[in-house]
Structures are given as C-alpha cells and as structure tokens.
Amino acid sequence: MSNKIVEIHESVIETMGRISSFWGFSKIMGQLYGLLYLSSKPLTLQEMAESLSISKGNVSINIRNLLRWNMVKRVWVKGDRKDYYEAETDFWKIIRGVLREREKKEFSQALSSIGKLRQQTKELKRISKTADIAFTEERLKNLEEFIANMDKMVSVFITLEDLKKNFWDLTKKA
Amino acid sequence: MSNKIVEIHESVIETMGRISSFWGFSKIMGQLYGLLYLSSKPLTLQEMAESLSISKGNVSINIRNLLRWNMVKRVWVKGDRKDYYEAETDFWKIIRGVLREREKKEFSQALSSIGKLRQQTKELKRISKTADIAFTEERLKNLEEFIANMDKMVSVFITLEDLKKNFWDLTKKA
DNA sequence: TTAATCGTTTAGAACAATCTAAATATATAA
DNA sequence: TTATATATTTAGATTGTTCTAAACGATTAA
Structure with a gap:
C-alpha cells in the first residue's frame, strides 16, 4: 500500500478512537474497529497488535468487547488455527x-x-x-x-x- | 422532613448519579442535580457540600459544569450574598x-x-x-x-x- | 480600612482505568 | 501423548481522573 493511503488509514483510525471514547467505549475499541473496517481481509490478534503497537492481551480484551456489541465478527480461515476478525459494516x-x-x-x-x-x-x-x-x-x-x-x-x-x-x-x- | 422521605431523596440522588455517569457526565454532577431537583428551595454551595458530604471545591467545579449545560440556574436571594442554585426542571x-x-x-x-x-x-x-x-x-x-x-x-x-x-x-x- | 464571608483555584493524595509482559490455559498437529 | 502455536488471564506498572484541604482572591459590612 502506498505511503499516502497508510496515512489516511491512520487518520481514520484515530478519528474512530475519538468517536469511541466520546460514546463511552474505550479508545482502543474504536481504533480496532477502524482498523478492521478499512481492511479488505480479516485480521489476526497478532496483526492488530502490531498495527496499533499495543499488546496482544490488550487486543484480546477489546476485541471481546467488540464481539459483545456485535461490532466485529470472528471468521474462519481454512487451514489456519489463528482466529480472524472482520468488521460488521452495517x-x-x-x-x-x-x-x-x-x-x-x-x-x-x-x-x-x-x-x-x-x-x-x-x-x-x-x-x-x-x-x-x-x-x-x-x-x-x-x-x-x-x-x-x-x-x-x-x-x-x-x-x-x-x-x-x-x-x-x-x-x-x- | 421525616426519616422516610430523606431516605427516598437519597435513593433518587444515588440513581441520578448512576444515570449521570452512564451518559458520560460525572457522578457528582448527577447527584447535585438530583439534590436540587428534589429541593423546594434554592441551595448554597455550603448546603450542597454538607448534604453530599463532599468538599466545597468539588461542588464548585461540578456546579459550574451543570451551569454550562443549563441543567441548573443561579438564583438571587435578596439580602444574602451567597450564591443560590436551583434545578432546571424542563x-x-x-x-x-x-x-x-x-x-x-x-x-x-x-x-x-x-x-x-x-x-x-x-x-x-x-x-x-x-x-x-x-x-x-x-x-x-x-x-x-x-x-x-x-x-x-x-x-x-x-x-x-x-x-x-x-x-x-x-x-x-x- | 479592616474583618468576615464567600467562591475559586491549586497541589498533592486517593482512587480508578488501562496497559504491558509474563504466566497460564487451550487447542491443534505430529 | 508431546510439542507447538495461539488465546486469555493476571499482577503489577502506568496513566488519568477526581477528590480534599488549604491557600488565594474577591466582595461586602462594619
């Protein structure tokens, strides 16, 4: 991906984080959602942790909350034992x-x-x-x-x- | 006021505090609003601080926020230099x-x-x-x-x- | 002007939330 | 079963928020 598009993604993620904390959810929840929303393929815990430079444990608990609010879905990728996640877009x-x-x-x-x-x-x-x-x-x-x-x-x-x-x-x- | 009615007031105040923090305001803001909402006469900083057992400074900053959101009004009591406050009921x-x-x-x-x-x-x-x-x-x-x-x-x-x-x-x- | 009475601000204490790194638990493949 | 890869939980560190007590400043009354 081009440098410019990566910058745009990061700005969107930042905005989502702000919106999230404004509505009483954690900032990380919003950022994770933004990351998945802009990804054309499902992502793993590891990938998300690296993208946002946060610990895997932190991703784990925040993804669980996103699941609870049906804001993300867990998806299966055949032949891979990692969990993959994608954004609910509706x-x-x-x-x-x-x-x-x-x-x-x-x-x-x-x-x-x-x-x-x-x-x-x-x-x-x-x-x-x-x-x-x-x-x-x-x-x-x-x-x-x-x-x-x-x-x-x-x-x-x-x-x-x-x-x-x-x-x-x-x-x-x- | 009877014991029972005081208890009821305290429960309402507690409930208001909970609602307040749910909607992203501070708990004290909700409690102060509840206190004023149930008072038939305007109250001073001092009175509110005593009622809720919190410091005067704390009341000061939280009342300022309530004023900012037009949730309480400052009212004048003739011949008294204290500030008095009452709840906006609409x-x-x-x-x-x-x-x-x-x-x-x-x-x-x-x-x-x-x-x-x-x-x-x-x-x-x-x-x-x-x-x-x-x-x-x-x-x-x-x-x-x-x-x-x-x-x-x-x-x-x-x-x-x-x-x-x-x-x-x-x-x-x- | 001085003393008294308020309201506001502030420094630091107390508390709460969030995060990381490591330990533990769980699931899969060999 | 054992080894390996992954997810979750936890203890403690970090950070941020909220509170109090005291200092300060402003206003009024004497």
Missing part, C-alpha cells in the same frame, strides 16, 4: 444492537428505580400530608413520565429500524 | 441544549474529518487505480453517508422539539 444494525442492550437496559432500570420510589412517596402521602412529601411526589411524577417517554422513543426507533431491515431483506429475496 | 430543554452543543459538535467534527480523508482518497484514485484505494474509498463513502444521516436525525429532533416548545409558548400566551 452501522444501523450495530446501533440497533447497542440501543437494545445498553440504552434499553439503563432506561428500564432507571424507570423501575424511580417508579418504586414514587410509589413509596405516594404511600407516605396517604399517611401524612406535609408540603415536602407533596413536592417530592410531584417531582418524581414528572421525572418518571420523562424517562417513560425516552424509553418509548428508543423502542419506536428500534422497531422502525427493524421494520426497515425486514422490508429490505424481503425485497432482496423477491 | 428535561426536554436540557436534552435540546446537550444535543445542540455536544452531539452536534461531535458529529460535525467527525463528518469533516472523514469527508476530508475521503476527498484525499478520491484524489489518490485519479492518479493510481489500485484495489486497496478503491476499497478504502468505498468504505469511507459508506461511513460518511452514515454520519451525515445521524447528523440529520439529530437536527430533525432538535427542530421538532424547538417547534413543540414554541407552539407551547404561543398557546400559553393566547
């Missing part, structure tokens, strides 16, 4: 997966926490009608409604994207 | 602000980085037509299109929320 599929597992989980957790606490406050209000209990209940009500709405928005997004995907798959088959 | 307004400043900035930065690199790759392709240059160009094209779409989605969201807000303001005035 970004919408990645987003759907991340929203489903990460955001969804966080929203429902927050929703149930706040819901429970609001319930406790309501019960308290039945017993004693003080100003601060009423105030707390009002605030928790608004908070719970907001989180429920965010939760719904994410669900709608996932559903829409799923529909789009299924429709696309159908048109391809037909 | 969550959609907060989201709009954060998207506008944080996400927007990140998207346009990524978009311009990748755009430039894609342009360089295109120029390279005019000179020499190797397989890896063509491959790189194809990948960068897809990546750029994806980021542009995300950017558009965020813009649409902000615009819609702004419209909703303006409409609401109008109906209130009428």
Whole structure:
C-alpha cells in the first residue's frame, strides 16, 4: 500500500478512537474497529497488535468487547488455527444492537428505580400530608413520565429500524 | 422532613448519579442535580457540600459544569450574598441544549474529518487505480453517508422539539 | 480600612482505568 | 501423548481522573 493511503488509514483510525471514547467505549475499541473496517481481509490478534503497537492481551480484551456489541465478527480461515476478525459494516444494525442492550437496559432500570420510589412517596402521602412529601411526589411524577417517554422513543426507533431491515431483506429475496 | 422521605431523596440522588455517569457526565454532577431537583428551595454551595458530604471545591467545579449545560440556574436571594442554585426542571430543554452543543459538535467534527480523508482518497484514485484505494474509498463513502444521516436525525429532533416548545409558548400566551 | 464571608483555584493524595509482559490455559498437529 | 502455536488471564506498572484541604482572591459590612 502506498505511503499516502497508510496515512489516511491512520487518520481514520484515530478519528474512530475519538468517536469511541466520546460514546463511552474505550479508545482502543474504536481504533480496532477502524482498523478492521478499512481492511479488505480479516485480521489476526497478532496483526492488530502490531498495527496499533499495543499488546496482544490488550487486543484480546477489546476485541471481546467488540464481539459483545456485535461490532466485529470472528471468521474462519481454512487451514489456519489463528482466529480472524472482520468488521460488521452495517452501522444501523450495530446501533440497533447497542440501543437494545445498553440504552434499553439503563432506561428500564432507571424507570423501575424511580417508579418504586414514587410509589413509596405516594404511600407516605396517604399517611401524612406535609408540603415536602407533596413536592417530592410531584417531582418524581414528572421525572418518571420523562424517562417513560425516552424509553418509548428508543423502542419506536428500534422497531422502525427493524421494520426497515425486514422490508429490505424481503425485497432482496423477491 | 421525616426519616422516610430523606431516605427516598437519597435513593433518587444515588440513581441520578448512576444515570449521570452512564451518559458520560460525572457522578457528582448527577447527584447535585438530583439534590436540587428534589429541593423546594434554592441551595448554597455550603448546603450542597454538607448534604453530599463532599468538599466545597468539588461542588464548585461540578456546579459550574451543570451551569454550562443549563441543567441548573443561579438564583438571587435578596439580602444574602451567597450564591443560590436551583434545578432546571424542563428535561426536554436540557436534552435540546446537550444535543445542540455536544452531539452536534461531535458529529460535525467527525463528518469533516472523514469527508476530508475521503476527498484525499478520491484524489489518490485519479492518479493510481489500485484495489486497496478503491476499497478504502468505498468504505469511507459508506461511513460518511452514515454520519451525515445521524447528523440529520439529530437536527430533525432538535427542530421538532424547538417547534413543540414554541407552539407551547404561543398557546400559553393566547 | 479592616474583618468576615464567600467562591475559586491549586497541589498533592486517593482512587480508578488501562496497559504491558509474563504466566497460564487451550487447542491443534505430529 | 508431546510439542507447538495461539488465546486469555493476571499482577503489577502506568496513566488519568477526581477528590480534599488549604491557600488565594474577591466582595461586602462594619
């Protein structure tokens, strides 16, 4: 590969690293993904470690996280016992997966926490009608409604994207 | 305040801290916001530091960040030289602000980085037509299109929320 | 002006995350 | 089975973040 194209690859990898840490993943995860995304053939742990000048162990744990988020796939190369990896290139599929597992989980957790606490406050209000209990209940009500709405928005997004995907798959088959 | 309601407040504050660090803000920021959100009157630095058992300096820098994101407001209490703070309770307004400043900035930065690199790759392709240059160009094209779409989605969201807000303001005035 | 009361900054401590190199575990081929 | 190639785990080093206590600076009241 020409010098210039190698430079371009490195810049893309750097950018991916920045994006990755911005979204709360590790920098290395983004860089590994960028490396694989720009590679026309699957790569081994060893190759990735050398390309990014990091240890094999570091690649190992970060690749495992990428696998967990379905951002890379492990592929088989016949006659070679090394593991090979390639990038998942369908970004919408990645987003759907991340929203489903990460955001969804966080929203429902927050929703149930706040819901429970609001319930406790309501019960308290039945017993004693003080100003601060009423105030707390009002605030928790608004908070719970907001989180429920965010939760719904994410669900709608996932559903829409799923529909789009299924429709696309159908048109391809037909 | 009763013992029970204090316990509830503490749980909400804890939950807010968790949400905050999940979204890439500091835990203390979330806790401070929670404290103010549940307070029926504005609080001083001193009061917040005592409530959360953290240093005044720590409150100072975290409150400054909350102000930066328009998540809290500084309010004046006549005849008192202390600064008082209260929570911004309009969550959609907060989201709009954060998207506008944080996400927007990140998207346009990524978009311009990748755009430039894609342009360089295109120029390279005019000179020499190797397989890896063509491959790189194809990948960068897809990546750029994806980021542009995300950017558009965020813009649409902000615009819609702004419209909703303006409409609401109008109906209130009428 | 001086004393008192705040808010902010800073130096260093405490803590947490990330990385490497080496050890260990696992899988394949001879 | 044994030897070899590979992946994963781990202990400790490194780095980065966040916190506190104290110093500093600014503002107000006397």
